[in-house]
Amino acid sequence: MSTEPQTKDFIRNIVAEDLKNNKNDGRLVTRFPPEPNGYLHIGHAKSICLNFGVAREQGGVCHLRFDDTNPVKEETEFIDAIKTDVSWLGFDWGENEYYTSSYFEQLYQFATQLIRAGKAYVEDLSGEEMRQMRGTLTQAGTNSPCRERSIEDNLDLFERMRNGEFGNGEKVLRAKIDMAAPNMNLRDPAMYRILHAHHHRTGNEWCIYPMYDFAHGQSDSIEQITHSICTLEFADHRPLYDWFIEQLGIFAPRQYEFARLNLGYTVMSKRKLQQLVAQNHVSGWDDPRMPTLVGMRRRGFPARAIRTFCERIGVGKSDSWIDMSVLEDCVREQLNETAPRAMCVIDPIKVVITDYPPKKFFRLGPGREVRLRNSYIIKCNDFICDEHGKITELHCTHDAATLGAAPEGRKVKGIIHWVSQAHALKVEVRQYDRLFNVESPGASKEGVDFIDEMNPDSKEIIPCCYAEPSLANAEIGVPYQFERLGYFCADNESKSDALVFNRTVTLRDSWQKAK
RNA sequence: UGGGGCGUCGCCAAGUGGUAAGGCACCGGAUUUUGAUUCCGGCAUUCCCAGGUUCGAACCCUGGCGCCCCAGCCA
Numbered sequence: 001m002s003t004e005p006q007t008k009d010f011i012r013n014i015v016a017e018d019l020k021n022n023k024n025d026g027r028l029v030t031r032f033p034p035e036p037n038g039y040l041h042i043g044h045a046k047s048i049c050l051n052f053g054v055a056r057e058q059g060g061v062c063h064l065r066f067d068d069t070n071p072v073k074e075e076t077e078f079i080d081a082i083k084t085d086v087s088w089l090g091f092d093w094g095e096n097e098y099y100t101s102s103y104f105e106q107l108y109q110f111a112t113q114l115i116r117a118g119k120a121y122v123e124d125l126s127g128e129e130m131r132q133m134r135g136t137l138t139q140a141g142t143n144s145p146c147r148e149r150s151i152e153d154n155l156d157l158f159e160r161m162r163n164g165e166f167g168n169g170e171k172v173l174r175a176k177i178d179m180a181a182p183n184m185n186l187r188d189p190a191m192y193r194i195l196h197a198h199h200h201r202t203g204n205e206w207c208i209y210p211m212y213d214f215a216h217g218q219s220d221s222i223e224q225i226t227h228s229i230c231t232l233e234f235a236d237h238r239p240l241y242d243w244f245i246e247q248l249g250i251f252a253p254r255q256y257e258f259a260r261l262n263l264g265y266t267v268m269s270k271r272k273l274q275q276l277v278a279q280n281h282v283s284g285w286d287d288p289r290m291p292t293l294v295g296m297r298r299r300g301f302p303a304r305a306i307r308t309f310c311e312r313i314g315v316g317k318s319d320s321w322i323d324m325s326v327l328e329d330c331v332r333e334q335l336n337e338t339a340p341r342a343m344c345v346i347d348p349i350k351v352v353i354t355d356y357p358p359k360k361f362f363r364l365g366p367g368r369e370v371r372l373r374n375s376y377i378i379k380c381n382d383f384i385c386d387e388h389g390k391i392t393e394l395h396c397t398h399d400a401a402t403l404g405a406a407p408e409g410r411k412v413k414g415i416i417h418w419v420s421q422a423h424a425l426k427v428e429v430r431q432y433d434r435l436f437n438v439e440s441p442g443a444s445k446e447g448v449d450f451i452d453e454m455n456p457d458s459k460e461i462i463p464c465c466y467a468e469p470s471l472a473n474a475e476i477g478v479p480y481q482f483e484r485l486g487y488f489c490a491d492n493e494s495k496s497d498a499l500v501f502n503r504t505v506t507l508r509d510s511w512q513k514a515k
Numbered sequence: 516u517g518g519g520g521c522g523u524c525g526c527c528a529a530g531u532g533g534u535a536a537g538g539c540a541c542c543g544g545a546u547u548u549u550g551a552u553u554c555c556g557g558c559a560u561u562c563c564c565a566g567g568u569u570c571g572a573a574c575c576c577u578g579g580c581g582c583c584c585c586a587g588c589c590a
Contacts, residue, residue: 035590070590130588131586134586137517137586141586171588184585186518211588211589233520235519237585312528312537314528316521318520323539325526414550415547481549486551508552509551
């Protein structure tokens with residue numbers, strides 16, 4: 001399991017300091033709060049490693065809480081997938097599995113508490129009208145005519161909202177804060193909206209649902225979260241969460257924000273990932289080119305490598321763009337230690353050893369001597385071309401004295417991998433490259449759709465490759481190094497009679513660079 | 516003269532008044548039956564800019580500049 005980071009980030013420092021001061025009676029509770037509306041990606045891994053990591057390192061616990069406040073977007077399928085991914089990454093939430101939807105009744109009571117305190121009111125205005133009255137970034141908004149509604153009326157209306165007396169969008173419960181607040185989040189934000197929709201957990205019990213902003217902070221409070229760690233864009237919401245907590249007089253978790261992960265040449269936004277899947281630009285959430293955890297797992301990235309990656313990139317507040325090479329290095333480091341070596345020929349040329357019984361496949365420059373890995377040094381004497389002048393066959397002789405022995409005073413040009421044609425397995429190999437051609441898809445120019453920035457060559461299928469016989473037993477997802485080529489693993493579409501291997505990552509290639 | 520956040524090597528990132536860690540990338544060189552691995556060595560007189568305080572500043576002060584986020588009945 002991963003060790004403690006070499007240097008502590010600002011969040012770990014804060015936690016350590018709080019613990020030292022016995023803040024919260026020495027309790028440490030964090031949480032990873034995904035919305036079950038999609039699959040987890042490498043950006044979530046950063047958050048998972050942070051939240052679960054801090055808790056594990058400093059003797060706390062980390063909750064897994066599904067923030068399921070929007071029934072129209074959430075599905076049970078995603079809950080299961082998220083749990084699988086978090087477990088795969090190597091973290092255990094034990095009994096601490098929670099759902100915001102479990103707090104719906106409590107949240108409703110909180111709302112009525114605010115209404116009674118004159119801090120919330122039922123709005124009649126339409127969404128469009130509310131938007132217009134909200135003002136702009138530089139101009140204050142104007143108060144709604146409903147703002148001074150009596151507490152009795154608000155209580156009555158809110159209850160009727162719950163009872164289903166109104167249609168979607170007809171009413172909304174708003175917090176009464178300040179329409180002139182420079183922080184837009186404080187301009188009487190919506191707390192509850194009407195949604196006649198089936199919820200994956202509460203079914204048809206509710207037709208009003210709390211907004212994330214009205215649910216998140218209180219959920220943290222209910223769970224006695226001591227350190228609410230989230231990404232930077234929520235810093236502006238912190239004053240709102242604090243306001244709700246203070247009005248309600250309940251336990252106040254402290255929120256800390258860190259910069260979300262950006263990886264070059266891929267996309268991390270859920271909306272974009274969803275679009276890639278929905279429009280079939282990739283084969284699914286688990287397409288090996290996707291930055292999703294399922295995709296990376298299928299591609300062959302070890303969970304350990306992803307943990308190492310999250311450790312290496314650090315946690316800070318400045319916008320960061322991490323180069324894919326950092327992730328690839330973590331993957332290579334891990335695989336180099338664990339992957340058994342095997343041989344597979346992807347671009348075969350027939351070689352006939354004229355003075356040795358079996359025939360073999362491999363690559364070799366004509367007129368030269370070369371070493372067959374784990375075998376003899378052979379010498380190319382002749383070659384055969386097809387009608388286009390392409391070499392199709394090499395005729396070589398072997399040096400019987402070189403099996404397991406160093407060449408006597410001769411410099412061999414190189415060592416190549418090969419496979420015996422008579423015994424080789426015919427396999428399919430899939431090689432992957434970056435999904436996009438630009439570092440930040442969708443952010444390049446005005447009006448350029450990120451879909452148009454996809455790399456058309458991100459997936460290369462090589463149907464006829466020759467692998468050594470031992471690979472017949474390759475289990476799905478288990479890594480191998482195909483010598484001189486890279487790390488590969490059997491794809492989940494692989495069948496015993498139709499083996500398919502994914503290239504996880506290439507080996508470093510200083511020769512390519514030199515050219 | 517809206518609010519919030521951020522600016523240390525190509526990319527991340529330590530450092531928080533005592534004279535710039537580390538990783539990735541990159542460049543050398545050694546070992547090697549994977550042009551892999553491993554191994555040595557190099558890689559910011561300088562911390563967005565300009566002033567100021569100080570014996571001494573990336574760290575403190577003042578003023579600029581630049582980048583990111585916010586006007587969902589999404590999260």
